[in-house]
Amino acid sequence: MPTAFLYIRVSTDEQAIKGFSQRSQEDRLMKYCLSNNIEVLEVIFEDYSAKTFNRPAWTLLLSTIKKHKALRPNLILFTKWDRFSRNAGDAYYMIAQLQSFRIYPQAIDQELDLSIPENKIILAVYLATSEAENDRRSLNVKQGIHKAKQEGRWITHPPMGYSYRLFANGQKYIGPKEPEATFVRNAFSLIAQGEQPTCSVFRQMKSEGLKCSNSHFWRMLRNPAYCGKVIVPAFENEKEYWAEGIHEPLIPEVLFLKVQQVLNTRGQKTTTNNNSNEKLILRGFFYCPNCNKRLTGSASKGKTRLYYYYHCVSPCGFRIRADKVHQLFNEQLVMLHADKPYLDLYKDILKHTRRDIFIEQSIIQKTISQSIERLIERILKAKELLLQGEIESDDFLLIKKDCEKRISMMGIELQNAAKKHEIHIKNQYELVLQLSQLSKLMEKSSLPDKRKLLKLILSNNPILTADMWIGNIVNQSVLSVYNLKATTDIKHNADSQKSINTDDAYAAGIIARVAEIENKKGHKTTKTSARNLLSFLLEFARFATANL
Numbered sequence: 001m002p003t004a005f006l007y008i009r010v011s012t013d014e015q016a017i018k019g020f021s022q023r024s025q026e027d028r029l030m031k032y033c034l035s036n037n038i039e040v041l042e043v044i045f046e047d048y049s050a051k052t053f054n055r056p057a058w059t060l061l062l063s064t065i066k067k068h069k070a071l072r073p074n075l076i077l078f079t080k081w082d083r084f085s086r087n088a089g090d091a092y093y094m095i096a097q098l099q100s101f102r103i104y105p106q107a108i109d110q111e112l113d114l115s116i117p118e119n120k121i122i123l124a125v126y127l128a129t130s131e132a133e134n135d136r137r138s139l140n141v142k143q144g145i146h147k148a149k150q151e152g153r154w155i156t157h158p159p160m161g162y163s164y165r166l167f168a169n170g171q172k173y174i175g176p177k178e179p180e181a182t183f184v185r186n187a188f189s190l191i192a193q194g195e196q197p198t199c200s201v202f203r204q205m206k207s208e209g210l211k212c213s214n215s216h217f218w219r220m221l222r223n224p225a226y227c228g229k230v231i232v233p234a235f236e237n238e239k240e241y242w243a244e245g246i247h248e249p250l251i252p253e254v255l256f257l258k259v260q261q262v263l264n265t266r267g268q269k270t271t272t273n274n275n276s277n278e279k280l281i282l283r284g285f286f287y288c289p290n291c292n293k294r295l296t297g298s299a300s301k302g303k304t305r306l307y308y309y310y311h312c313v314s315p316c317g318f319r320i321r322a323d324k325v326h327q328l329f330n331e332q333l334v335m336l337h338a339d340k341p342y343l344d345l346y347k348d349i350l351k352h353t354r355r356d357i358f359i360e361q362s363i364i365q366k367t368i369s370q371s372i373e374r375l376i377e378r379i380l381k382a383k384e385l386l387l388q389g390e391i392e393s394d395d396f397l398l399i400k401k402d403c404e405k406r407i408s409m410m411g412i413e414l415q416n417a418a419k420k421h422e423i424h425i426k427n428q429y430e431l432v433l434q435l436s437q438l439s440k441l442m443e444k445s446s447l448p449d450k451r452k453l454l455k456l457i458l459s460n461n462p463i464l465t466a467d468m469w470i471g472n473i474v475n476q477s478v479l480s481v482y483n484l485k486a487t488t489d490i491k492h493n494a495d496s497q498k499s500i501n502t503d504d505a506y507a508a509g510i511i512a513r514v515a516e517i518e519n520k521k522g523h524k525t526t527k528t529s530a531r532n533l534l535s536f537l538l539e540f541a542r543f544a545t546a547n548l
Contacts, residue, residue, distance in 0.1 A: 003039045004075040009046040009083045032108045050086040076105045082130035149232045152245040174247045178406045183210045188251050192258040227256035252363035279308040286464035288312040332470035333439040339483040341517045368414045375403040434544045477536035
């Protein structure tokens with residue numbers, strides 16, 4: 001009597017509805033074996049996809065066949081070939097492997113004698129049809145997901161700070177969930193300020209009640225869903241892009257982009273500088289007064305301590321104490337006071353470069369105010385339903401308590417936003433003063449920032465002399481802003497035009513104002529020199545803002 005293993009596989013509710021339920025398959029297979037006088041050795045149930053043969057029950061079956069020769073059946077029976085596999089390539093390989101053990105797979109509803117060559121054509125049709133059906137279903141799902149994302153719908157697990165809601169038509173969407181939404185807003189605001197490391201902000205949020213892991217927190221900061229966007233991945237011939245989501249953003253887009261900029265900047269590697277660099281801050285900027293070669297610097301061991309010198313590498317022998325040079329250079333910086341017309345111009349440039357901060361703060365305050373108004377409306381609506389008898393008093397009290405708690409939290413957040421706005425206005429005044437306080441700005445800056453500032457104000461090849469005059473070592477833009485005159489020729493790239501990272505129309509207006517200021521002084525100015533001066537003021541504004 002021939003023996004058989006019965007293989008029963010089902011993977012979805014849809015298959016069960018179509019008649020592929022495990023009970024239905026087992027009943028038909030048992031009747032087939034009874035009518036054909038086949039002994040059933042074992043019944044194997046599988047609840048897994050047929051895309052591959054990497055299935056738990058099938059893997060165990062195959063292992064049993066390989067290890068125990070005495071337990072091998074003559075047949076492995078299933079209802080249809082799509083119960084066996086939905087991948088033609090894998091199916092042919094598995095059939096050959098089973099036949100090597102003298103075991104023959106067979107579908108009782110699609111019987112085929114595989115010893116007949118022509119039947120292999122029919123088998124190919126059965127297998128290819130199942131595989132094509134599976135591929136079509138997979139493609140339809142992918143297209144549906146892609147279409148939903150294009151429409152701005154969130155289709156996966158809602159991100160922290162959101163929960164699923166239902167529209168009147170029954171369609172799902174995500175809406176803010178408190179108190180997590182407030183934690184998210186606060187986290188983005190703190191990161192954007194750039195005053196605390198990200199790990200410090202995470203610990204602060206955890207101490208206030210945020211429940212998430214460190215890795216989850218980092219993913220949250222990179223998720224554009226919080227500014228109302230949905231990522232639409234690359235699909236077919238389309239590139240990845242952000243679609244406008246139908247959900248309510250927790251933060252403005254400008255704040256999200258600011259946070260990305262802060263995170264990207266923190267990821268950059270910076271070189272560490274030792275104490276000798278602090279003692280030789282001007283090294284690499286100045287040139288020898290004797291041979292015009294670039295000066296270097298080094299320490300010389302004295303009786304009690306090290307003494308630092310700037311010196312030439314050529315045989316000319318030029319050498320000067322670094323501390324004396326620094327003292328003289330600082331005395332020259334203290335003397336610098338920006339010319340009033342340029343001070344007024346710098347105020348306007350600062351407002352232009354910092355306008356995104358003020359816009360961001362305004363949007364945050366507006367968003368919070370609107371959220372508070374919606375909560376108040378919810379309380380009023382609940383009160384109206386209570387009076388109409390549609391909800392119980394206990395339900396009303398729960399709604400009121402929840403809304404009042406959220407209003408209180410948002411009120412504190414609104415106060416903090418207002419305070420930040422006041423701080424930015426105060427900072428604006430301090431930033432204007434820094435244009436005439438280069439020595440103080442230099443003193444409080446870090447070593448890399450000191451070198452950035454030096455690169456910004458010095459000419460291309462300043463000569464280091466014992467009687468240093470600031471007008472002989474700075475570039476042409478600094479001469480104009482501080483109304484200085486050079487007693488020697490300053491070599492600078494007069495014909496080079498620096499790039500300006502700002503609006504072209506705005507730049508044209510400022511360049512015209514620079515030309516007007518210089519004409520009133522009786523100085524001739526070219527469009528290139530005026531553009532370079534604007535570039536200097538813009539770069540100085542960004543530098544001063546970053547170091548505030």
